[in-house]
Structure formats: structure tokens, C-alpha cells
Amino acid sequence: MSTAPTHIPVLLEPAIDALRIRNDGFYVDGTFGRGGHSRAILARLGPQGRLLALDRDPQAVAEGMQLAAQEPRFSILHSAFSGLGAALCGRQVDGILLDLGISSPQIDQIERGFSFRGDAPLDMRMDTSQGLSAADWLNQAPQDEIARVIHEYGEERFARQIATAIVAARQQQPFSRTRQLAELVASKVRTREPGQDPATRTFQAIRIHVNGELAELAAVLPQAIEALAPGGRLAVISFHSLEDRQVKHRFRDEAKGAELPPEIPVAAQQLSQGRLRLIGKPVRPDAAECAANPRARSAILRVAERMGVAA
Numbered sequence: 001m002s003t004a005p006t007h008i009p010v011l012l013e014p015a016i017d018a019l020r021i022r023n024d025g026f027y028v029d030g031t032f033g034r035g036g037h038s039r040a041i042l043a044r045l046g047p048q049g050r051l052l053a054l055d056r057d058p059q060a061v062a063e064g065m066q067l068a069a070q071e072p073r074f075s076i077l078h079s080a081f082s083g084l085g086a087a088l089c090g091r092q093v094d095g096i097l098l099d100l101g102i103s104s105p106q107i108d109q110i111e112r113g114f115s116f117r118g119d120a121p122l123d124m125r126m127d128t129s130q131g132l133s134a135a136d137w138l139n140q141a142p143q144d145e146i147a148r149v150i151h152e153y154g155e156e157r158f159a160r161q162i163a164t165a166i167v168a169a170r171q172q173q174p175f176s177r178t179r180q181l182a183e184l185v186a187s188k189v190r191t192r193e194p195g196q197d198p199a200t201r202t203f204q205a206i207r208i209h210v211n212g213e214l215a216e217l218a219a220v221l222p223q224a225i226e227a228l229a230p231g232g233r234l235a236v237i238s239f240h241s242l243e244d245r246q247v248k249h250r251f252r253d254e255a256k257g258a259e260l261p262p263e264i265p266v267a268a269q270q271l272s273q274g275r276l277r278l279i280g281k282p283v284r285p286d287a288a289e290c291a292a293n294p295r296a297r298s299a300i301l302r303v304a305e306r307m308g309v310a311a
Contacts, residue, residue, distance in 0.1 A: 008036070008104065008292070008293045008295075008296075009033075009036030009037050009040070009099075010099070010237060010239075010285065010289075010293065010295070010296045010299045011237055011283060011285060011289070011296070011299055011301045012036060012037065012040055013040075014283045014301055015037065015097055015099075015235050015237060015301055016037065016040045016041060016044065016097075018233060018235045018279065018280075018283075018301070018303040019041070019094075019095035019097060019233050019235055020095070020233060021041060021044035021045060021049075021095070022049070022094055023045065023046030023048065023049055024046055024048040024049055025045065025049050025050075025093075025094035025095065026049070026050045026051075026052075026091070026092075026093045026094055027041055027045075027049070027050070027051050027052070027093060027094055027095045027096070027097070028051070028052050028053070028054070028084070028088070028093050028095070028096045028097070028224075028227075029041060029051060029052075029053040029054070029097050029099075030053075030054050030081055030084065030096060030097060030098040030099070030220065030224075031054070031055060031097075031098060031099040031100070031103075032053035032054065032055040032060050032061070032063070032064045032076055033055065033057075033060055033099065033103040033105070034060065034063055034103065034105055035053075035063060035064060035067055037097055037099060038051060038053050038064075038067070038074065039067075041097070042071060042073060042074060045073060047073075049073055050073055050074075050075075051073060051074050051075075052074075052075055052076070052077070052087065052088075052093075053074070053075070053076040053077070054076070054077050054078075054079045054080075054081070054083065054084065054087060055076065055078065055079075056078070056079065056080040056081075056126050056127040056211075057103075057106065057126050057127060057128075058078065058127065058128060058129055059105070060103070060105075061076055061077075061078045064076035080127065080216050081098070081216040081217065081219060081220035082215075082216050082219035082220060082223075084096075084220050084223045084224060084227065085223040085226070085227065088227050091227070092227060092228065092229040092232070093227050093228060093229060093232060094228075094229055094231075094232045094233075095228075095232055095233045095234070095235070096224045096227065096228065096232075096233075096234050096235070097235050097236075097237075098217075098220065098224070098234070098235070098236045098237070099237045100213070100217065100236065100237060100238050100239060100240075100243050101213070101238070101239040101240065101243070102114060102126075102207065104295060106126065107295075110178075112124070112128075113133070113134060113178055114203070114207060115178065115203075116178055116179075116181070116182035116197055116199040116200070116203050117197075118178065118179070119177055119178055119179035120177065120178050121133075121135070121176065121177065121178075122134045122135040122138070122175055122176055122177055122178050122180070122181060123135070124203075124206060124207045124210050124211070125210060125211065126211050127211075131210065131211075132210065133210070134175075134181075134206050134207070134210050135174070135175045135176050137206070137209070137210055138166060138170065138175045138181070138206070139170050139174045139175055143163050143164060143166075143167045144163075146162075146163040146166055146167070147159045147160045147162075147163035147164075149205050149206065149208075149209045150162055150163060150201070150202050150205045150206070151205075152205070152242075153204065153205035153206075153208040153209055153214075153242065154201035154202055154204050154205030154206075154208075155201060155241075156189075156201040156202055156205065158188055158189050158190065161188045162184075162185055162188045162189070162202055165184055165187070165188050166181075166184065169184055178203075181199070181202070181203075182197075182198075182199040182203070185198055185199040185202045186198040186199060204240075208240075208242075213243070214242060214243070214246065217243060217246050217247070218246060221246070221247070221250045222250075225250075225254060225275055225276065225304075225306065228306035229306065230306055230307065230308030231305065231306060231308070232305070232306045233279065233303060233304065233305045233306070234276075234303070234304050234305075234306075235301060235302075235303045236301070236302050236303075237299055237300070237301050238299070238300050238302070239298050239299055239300075240298070244300050244302070247302050248302065251276060251278060251302060251304045252278075254274055254275045254276040254304070255274040255275075255276045255277060255278050255304065256274050273307060274307065275306060275307055276304040276305065276306060276307060277304065277305045277307055278302075278303075278304050279303040279304060279305050280303060282300050282301065282302050283300070283301040283303075284299065284300055284301075285297065285299055
């Protein structure tokens, strides 16, 4: 039996409801995590239904392989979001769920280096089999780049001071541990919101950068829209304003269709229509879910449907 930390899926029922699961449908869970959303999808699929999951985290893939060994309707691939199109090989799907950001097991396993609430190797990679760790990046990145990342991805007011201190500190001792970074950041952040650790924004920013999270999101959204069959739905759960902004703008642009200057005399029916139809309003966790799972507080769910005539 797995001893992996418990993960509580965020917005579970609203997200699964939004997909409108068909008994014989083909669905994609773009972030398997520990399988909460996948199991909920499987519970609504019939014997002919299929679910493909992706995850870039080898530990999550290992969990998924255990499920795949027991569940013939399910398969999982070790892949980041940007590999969605290659994974589908041109096949169309009836729904795609993307649960962005970091999972609870990744935070709770201190040795992964995502958390400032302990002392561990400063890693932060979702896919530990490739790429630079957070320590590697901090020990070689130019000061201006460090400041930009912390400011843009963490919205940290003291980004420049933190970056200056990081470059000075690494000349004396290279960064290797989470506590080493957290203590340095705490010494430079003069004020912080009540209840928030001074290192919160910096750790978030470095994690987003090391994992290329915004670039992965930008890559997967057009692939997901292209893969949807007519009537298929894309549901995206975001946890950060930068993520949600990307999703919101992509959905809005894909729903508009072609736009021409108003002085050009073209009838509305002659314009190409948008590929997506927005479904409902953005959904946020209610008070009960936030109380049960405080990490859900910043979540927001957006849903869109592929236009066209379903077969």
C-alpha cells in the first residue's frame, strides 16, 4: 500500500461535473497528482470509457502505474503539459482537466525542497529526472534575472534586495538547503501580510521559474483546444493570478473568433466563429471546502466547450 501523503483534490465535484462525463467518452487528466480527480472521472465512466493521465512528477507516475495495473480503462504517461499533443497522437477527446500548480504531496514531502517549513535540499523540481534544481539556478543566475523572477512570479516588493543578498551570500557559500534560503529572505523582507511567512513569495517564484510553469501552460492550452472533439470541454483549475490570467485571456480570445475593423462591411455570419464557448462563471471553493482544505482558498475553475456539431 502506498505511503504517499494524502492529497485532497480541489474543486472536485464542480470540475468533474463541468466535464459532463459520457459513459463511453475519452478523457484526459493533465495532472494526475495522487489520482483524486482521475478516480472521480473513472467513477462516472462506463466499461467502454477511457482516461489518459499525464504527470511530470515520477512519484505521481509511480502512483498512477499502480492504478493502471488494476484499472483497464486507465493509462498514465510521464509527461509535462507540453507533451499533451504528442501523447494523443491526433486523437480527439471528450474532455480535458488541467489542475495547475503544485500538489499537497510535493509540499508535504520536505525532502522535495518546495517548502520553507523545514530544512531539505533546495530542489523544487516537479520532474526530478531533468532540469536545474532551484539551488543550481540560484548559484549561477545573474542578479537581475533573480530579481526579475522573484518580482514577476512572486509579486514580491523586496525582490531586488533579496536578489542582491542571494548573490552576495552565494559567494561565501553556495545555496544547497531550503532553510538557508528562507532565513536569508526573512532578513530582507521588512513587512509581510499577517500569517504569511516572509519566504512565501520567493519560494513560489523560484518554483514557477524552475519548472517553467507558465511556459508549460502557454504550450498546453492551444494543444488542449485542438484536441477537443466538438462539444468536448476543457476545465482548468488555477491557483495563481498569473496562471488564471493566461487561461482567462486564451478562453476569451478563442471564444471571440475573427474580428475585423468596424468600417469593413462584413455580415456577422460571414465571420469565422470562435472555437470555444465559455461555460458559466468562474467557480471558487465555498467556505466549507476552504475550511476543510485551506490550500484551496486561491483556486479558481474556468470551463470552456469546443464549438461544432458533436458526432
